[in-house]
Amino acid sequence: MTAIKHALQRDIFTPNDERLLSIVNVCKAGKKKKNCFLCATVTTERPVQVRVVKVKKSDKGDFYKRQMAWELRDLAEVDAKDASKENPEFDLHFEKVYRWVASSTAEKNSFISCIWKLNQRYLRKKVEFVNVSSQLLEESAPSGESQSVAGGDEDALDDYQELNAREEQDIEGMMEVCEYAISNAEAFAEKLSKELQVLDGANIHSIMASEKQVNILMQLLDEALSEVDTIEGKMSSYEEMLQSVKEQMDQISQSNRLIQISNTNNVKLLDEIQFLVNYMDLSKGHIRALQEGDLSSSKGIEACINASEALLQCMNVALRPGHEKVMAVKQQQHLFTELRDTFARRLTNHLNNVFVHQGHDQSSMLSQHMAELTLPKHSPLHRDLLRYAKLMEWLKNTQREKYEGLSRTYVDYMTRLYEREIKDFFEVAKIKMAGTAKEGKGNKFATLPRKESALKQETESLHGSSGKLTGSTSSLNKLAVQGSSSRRSQSSSLLDMGNMSASDLDVADRTKFDKIFEQVLSELEPLCLAEQDFISKFFKLQQHPTLVEVEESDGVVPSRQKDMVRLMMNKVFQSIETELNSLIALGDKIDSFHSLYMLVKMSHHVWTAENVDPASYLSTTLGNVLVTVKRNFDKCISGQIRQMEEVKISKKSKVGVLPFVAGFEEFAELAETIFRNAERRGDLDKAYVKLIRAVFMNVMPLYALQHFFEGVEARVAQGVREDEVSYQLAFNKQELRKVIKEYPGKEVKKGLDNLYKKVDKHLCEEESLLQVVWHSMQDEFIRQYKHFEGLIGRCYPGSGITMEFTIGDMLEYFSSIAQSH
Template sequence: MTAIKHALQRDIFTPNDERLLGIVNVCKAGKKKKNCFLCATVTTERPVQVKVVKVKKSDKGDFYKRQMAWELRDLTEVDAKDANKENPEFDLHFEKVYKWVASSTAEKNSFISCIWKLNQRYLRKKVEFVNVSSQLLEESVPSGESQSVTGADEDTLDDYQELNAREEQDIESMMEVCEYAISNAEAFAEKLSSELQVLDGANIQSIMASEKQVNILMQLLDEALAEEMLQSVKEQMDHISQSNRLIQLSSTNNVHLLEEIEFLVNYMDLSKGHIRALQEGDLSSPKGIEACINASEALLHCMNVALRPGHDRLLAVKQQQLLFAELRDAFARRLTNHLNNVFVHQFYRASYLSLPGHDQSSSLSQHSMELMLPKHSPLHRDLLRYAKLMEWLKNTQREKYEGLMGTYVDYMTRLYEREIKDFFEVAKIKMTGTSKEGKKFATLPRKESALKQETESLHGSSGKLTGSTSSLNKLAVQGSSSRRSQSSSLLDMGNMSASDLDVADRTKFDKIFEQVLSELEPLCLAEQDFISKFFKLQQQPVVGGWMEACALECPLLLTTDTLCPQSKWKDTVRLMMNKIFHSIEVELNNLIALGDKIDSFNSLYMLVKMSHHVWTAENVDPASYLSTTLGNVLVTVKRNFDKCISTQIKQMEEVKISKKSKVGILPFVTGFEEFAELAETIFRNAERRGDLDKAYVKLIRAVYMNVEKVASESQKTPRDVVMMENFHHIFSTLSRLKISCLEAERREAKQKYTEHLQAYVINSLGQPLEKLNHFFEGVEARVAQGVREEEVSYQLAFNKQELRKVIKEYPGKEVKKGLDNLYKKVDKHLCEEENLLQVVWHSMQDEFICQYKHFEDLIGRCYPGSGITMDFTIQDILEYFSSIAQSH
């Protein structure tokens, strides 16, 4: 601090006619450490002005500059935070409050004491001192490097004077006389100090002797006036002045020499305890690690001290620097070997259960019930004790640091690769049901027929959603009881949902897949967090050596010329994670492929789960390894989902109908209902709802198109019946599920159902009173030709007698018989599942009554007063329809 103080006085304050009385090294509280100095100064001219000046190093760091100054009279309060405990923080209240943290409590106390003294001496308005010990304000400022200038310093401040050639030669001669001037700086400093005291005494005696001589000279001057001896008096005075100047200069140079020696001793001296810790410190125990950390930091501080001009030419400094370099290299080797051994020990301890010859009770088969990944938090906890030493190694021996990084990655890659492989094997076994068949199913390529046989053996006669889809191409529409295939599709979903086994299998798959992702997520995050902390990659990237080799495998990850520093260290972490966990993406894709083979509808579960975990990982860190890897796997899952939807549409298009049986509700219509119910359950509150909505639209359009196709090709069942029943089923499904994106399709389904219901009723009912209908068609034709309605009865072909003949042919008994045959015909056309028979029958009743009322209206208008009526009434018609419906 003395050297800094001297430099500030010389470079900043002396040119401004100011004296530096107090100084403290501070940084702003709560911010990144950017050190500066607060200086208490007074002007050399009167009236005296007292200021607090903020000084900091320039950006290049080669000189100091004045940044800000405050008048002491503007200071209202000094808050030392705590009067009883050591606390480096303090506040200065000017127009606003400035919060500072001193480099040490002693410096803070010294500075506050200096401010107090200046306040007492120069200001009328006294500053308020809060949380400051009264003893500190009353006692004098303590000595040492942090001591501020006292009252004596306020009077004089010697300027630094560079040694001239003669003085430099005198100092070198003096150091040659003293043999230990270089080897033992402390002894030499003590000798200089004692000689300085002798010189000070001689100086005082000389001054005292000078006083006597001055008195004598005064008397001689009086005599010289008379005796003309002034020339000898002048020479004597010059001699005394020269003698005093030489004494003072020698004293000043000795002081500066002592300061230089103290600087070297203080900043380039490493304690024996630190040296012993670096050479022999126990790197296995917490206390030993802490001692090594402190010693390594002290060594780094000594090696990085900024030497003053000329220091590097001193033999003692060169010897000390050589000692520091040897200590650094030796400790780096010892630390590297120890950490290598720690990595090896931790690796084999973690993988001990998998080593040959170990107790087989710990094997995979015994742990198949536990789908869990081993936790490595104990390993991380043990290694984090060395984090500060790794940072030291990074700053001093980059090559060894990168070598340790490569060693760690190599060992952990092998460990995680085995653990992840075993973990995914357990997941595959759990998905397929049995260990032996599960492994074979998950790993061996087979034909579709073999896959079908194995699946049936795994899950029984009820069938699993696997196997060949070739049978779908020849599927006949025969009835709901026979709609079953070996592949999950919209054609067989209707029956699959009725199987408790299918529901249980899908629930089991969902839980297994979620557990796999839930185990991988904390594992990757914990390892990434450990790597960042242990290798100190939060701020500074590591590019070179081992990292360059890794970059060759993935050159896009390191673009050191274009990326910001934060992106660089993130890429470094991601490179290490990619190396360690390279098997995760492969194993996940294999697991996804297996799940898709087991049941193509598993892609719905996987899309929702994977999307959620990608979203979670991106919220934590969008650029993390976990986020990137899961995002890549999500692309595969989305492709499988799209493939599943495309497969369902293709299977709809390939459906063929039977020529011998009625169609009824098409299997892909009921399949869409089951798909929608399943999807709505899976995608409730899901992030990827938009993907499902797009799939809905594709599927429903394909369903509509293929319903119309099957209806047009149907020979046994009328087209209107196929359309009416299937669109009624679709409308009911969409109304029940309330899928917002299919609202337009729901209205379209209702419209198509209504249109084809009306068309079927009209076409099936036809003209049950055919002759009567033809008769009245003729009547309407005559009226249309211009014959008045009341004159129609005078037409020969349409007189009253002809009308009675036609009405007589349709007695109530015959009408009922005809309606009974119509009911049987409709019953053959309609299927039981949709239960639309009564709806159709009621519509036919309304249509028949409508025709009856039309005939009665024509009779009333064209044959008024004739008294001609039908053989049956509307009430009779209602009874006919009701009794026929009840009898069947």
């Protein structure tokens, strides 16, 4: 506790001119134990102020802080709780009652005792002490202290001095000489008074006897005063001298201040000059590179890049206030503007020349690709132009108009170049594709021959307005002559396939077509991706901006860059989609089953392009063309279904299986070969559903009823109760009535009659075989009818729904049909 008391005195009370007299460690009664210290203090200055101060440790616990203080004169009562027993609790009654619990009873008693003493000495209004032991309270104060408290004569108390040892010995000696000093104080005092008078007289006599010495002393004092006057005179002169020195020092100080201001201004001026020199000075080498640097060599291009970047930094430097008024700065800015404009013109003219020069070189290579189904590679042009990518970025940041003009020039030039290359490329592809429809011996797909001129006219019409290769007409005529005797049917069908076995199929043409179509897509894909990558890099239109670019631009600039890339690619390759659609139309016209190959190939390339970049021009274009291919595929399937519905069987063809059923089997084998592991397998499965339904629709009457009840049985198999099937939306009572309404007795009889005719056409002429088959079909229809009635009774109980014909009607239909034939 002593160490704490010392620390509190040093850190808290000494800085406030207070003395710490007593301390007690307490916490509030009835609450969580948060310890603090109550301190009794007095000020060191008069009038003395007595306080009770609450001190608490800081939250970090590394120092103490003063939290609250009360004046002792505001204390009304001290309650010690119990005077006879040790109890650490006590209350202090100020403006409100503060209840405390001391860490020990001894600290509490010591603190209360100190409060009592301070109250007795310094306060007129006495504090009431309740439940305090009398031993702690002093019953009376010393006389001097009492007088001090009563009369307030604190100065007299403070001036009192104790006797020293010699004075005590003298008084004791006098008291020993006078034996009555203690018994008769008055006589002793009178004796001392007489002796004091004798001593005073002797002192006066001694003083008068020393008059001569006094005169000498006075003379010395006069001399001293004279010397003082002399010294004062010298001091005055010294003061005058110092005054002049002060004035000179003031002048020197003023001069030093002006010198310091001048030095400060010089430093600031030097800093400004250094700033302008560092950030607005362009080296002679950079100026020479901008004015006459070689833009055709790698070394010259690098020098121009460094010079242009340095120029841009000088032009974009953030000038300080007032710099724009400096003439040298204006001149330098004018120089920078001239250099920028001069270099921008040189760069634009040079790049325009590069476009033209490279274009001539590229055009001279076209003849090498005429005989092959390949597209010219532009990587040399891209590689040469990419050396200027940083200069294009500089042009974009400094001369936006020239940058955009150069972009338009490049797009216009490349559009013409690519249009010529792509049309020539597709011309070769169409010639090779048309050559797949060659004459084949025993080819069951071959139909009526077409004239050479008709094939030529058809092929040229599919080419559109594209330019022709040199010699393409003669090549096309030669192919037309080769295929003039026999050409493939315009639309292969399941009926054709049903007339042959799988071994009779001539798949060579389709395989060749598949390779040609794959070659076309394989050539277009790297061409488009390479050009888009070049445009993005060369014109600084990155498809995937960095996170910093997105945050700085809030997403607006990256979106605009993507739009610019898309617009440039659409312009450069504006003929690709048209040529692809024309090629697809030609392939579909040669053989409608080519749409199966094209759907698989095109889907695969779309999927590949989307994995590389979903927003690329290639992905978008192939996706658009894929819609056309899918439409042709759907048209092919619809055509097969239509041919099934319109089939006419010759009476001479007496076979046991309908031709389109066998044809569907052949179609499935071909389709499975094409769609094996393909992404568009789902399209084939949907086509299967349509074709199979068409097969069944053209083989068996009551197909819709059968399909409906197959759905009902499927729901029951999935766990739906039979009496709850009617609550299914697709199988409610209304839907059942619609299906039953489609099969009135008249329509059923008509369907059975058509079925009898088909059976009669495809069976041998033995009458007994026809009767056996017809009777078996009758039994099957009756069994099916009963099955339907049972499902209606179980799944639609109480609905009153029945078929529009009965078993008796069905027997009558079968009998009358057999008799009529």
